[in-house]
Amino acid sequence: xxxxxxxxxxxxMSHVFTMGVSVRRNCWxxxxxxxxxxxxxxxxxxxxxxxxxxxVCDHNERAIRMYERAGFVREGVRRRALxxxxxxxxxxxxxxxxx
Ligand SMILES: CC(C)(COP(=O)(O)OP(=O)(O)OC[C@H]1O[C@@H](n2cnc3c(N)ncnc32)[C@H](O)[C@@H]1OP(=O)(O)O)[C@@H](O)C(=O)NCCC(=O)NCCS
Numbered sequence: 001x002x003x004x005x006x007x008x009x010x011x012x013m014s015h016v017f018t019m020g021v022s023v024r025r026n027c028w029x030x031x032x033x034x035x036x037x038x039x040x041x042x043x044x045x046x047x048x049x050x051x052x053x054x055x056v057c058d059h060n061e062r063a064i065r066m067y068e069r070a071g072f073v074r075e076g077v078r079r080r081a082l083x084x085x086x087x088x089x090x091x092x093x094x095x096x097x098x099x
Contacts, residue, residue: 001027004040008047017049021063033066041070041097051098057082058091072097 002023009016019040023033044052055078056063078092 002032002036004036006040006044006047006049006052008044008049015048015050017044017047017052019044019052019054021066028062033063034069037066037070045099049099051096053094053096055081055092055094058093064093064095067095070097 002021004019004021006017006019008014009018019037021033021037021040023036041052052072053075054067054072056067058077072095074093075096076094078094080089081092082090084090
């Protein structure tokens with residue numbers, strides 16, 4: 001149905017965890033993504049995370065809204081960091097959450 005991941009950084013970034021979430025398209029819009037993402041946030045917290053980070057394509061309004069609802073804020077933009085197989089460029093929006 002879907003998966004979420006979180007993993008911590010090394011050394012001076014050991015308090016910073018990176019997040020990821022993905023849901024099968026035929027299951028979108030039923031709360032699965034939100035539940036999986038919350039599980040990963042709780043897991044990261046239990047492992048000692050103080051800050052969560054992720055990057056999301058500027059085109060991915062669904063994911064951006066989900067992250068903002070979860071309390072993430074925009075920290076910066078990596079301009080034209082993403083390129084599709086059609087040759088279209090997109091910005092990578094950097095988002096973060098502090099416990
Ligand atoms: C992003 C993704 C994980 C969301 O999963 P989902 O199961 O559809 O999400 P949910 O049903 O739990 O909805 C979570 C939030 O997404 C947003 N959302 C849901 N449906 C939406 C829609 N039709 N339009 C815009 N935003 C929508 C809402 O903010 C929603 O929260 P709310 O119900 O409190 O309003 C899913 O679309 C996905 O796997 N996409 C492909 C992979 C991906 O883009 N991963 C993120 C990479 S950074």
